[in-house]
Amino acid sequence: MYAISLGDDGAELGPLEPWQADEFLAHMDRGREFIGRHNGLPDIVTDLESSRAFLRTYAERAAADEGRIFGIRTDGRLVGAVVLRRFDVRQGVAEAGCWLEPAAVGRGLVTRAVRRIIDWAVEERGIHRVEWWVSAGNAPSIAVARRLGMTREAVLRESFAYRGERHDEEIWAVLAPEWRAAREAARAGD
Incomplete structure (x- = not known):
């Protein structure tokens, strides 16, 4: 299996x-x-069969070119994941998401991992718009x-x-030209 380095700390995607x-x-x-505070996944993945079924769903999405899941590992241990929940090349729109277990919080892992998948989506696959749907109460996300x-575009x-309980959701997004400009500005600042 391949892995992409997320930096000098041994984290990989x-x-x-x-x-x-x-x-x-x-x-x-x-x-x-911890994950279940804002994410329903722990209510879905409860045993080995539901774990396998969830991962199979993403394998099928990947095969259909409609989604992806990537694990975040530190020192070889799975500590979180990033997903492209929706991935529509024809429309040029994707939705990214994430989660981490508590031991991995505060190290910038999600930001680094999502940067990698947005780069891939924009540069390799031609995605024009990447969305981030988040509970309004999820300050870290x-x-x-x-x-x-x-850019925060809406509050539903x-x-x-x-x-x-009913929760507000925020929709954030970045467009490919904005993504590229920010990346170039960061490179120029190095």
Whole structure:
């Protein structure tokens, strides 16, 4: 399996596949409560079969060119993931998402990983618009959108029912020309 370095700290980004269901379930068990504060995945991935089914769904999306999932590993251990939940090359629109278990928080892993998948989506696949849908109460995820240079475009009031409550969702996005300009500005500053 291949992995892409996320920096000098040994963090790597690589695909997640159904044969890794045991590892994925163990990761979800370590982060279940923390991840579940804003993400329904821990309610879906509860045992080995549901773990395998979730990863199989993304394998099928990848095969259909409609989505991707990539694991974030530190020292070889799965600690989080980034996804392209929606991926529509014809329309040029993708939606990115993420999660981490608590031990991996605060190291910039998600920002670095999402930069990699946005670069790939924009430069390799011709995606024009990458969206980031986030619960309005999820300050760390909103901070990632800001660090990525995304613009908050909308607040969908009480649009998401989760664990018996209605939550506002924010939609953030970056367009390919903005992404490229920010990347070039960062390179010029190095």
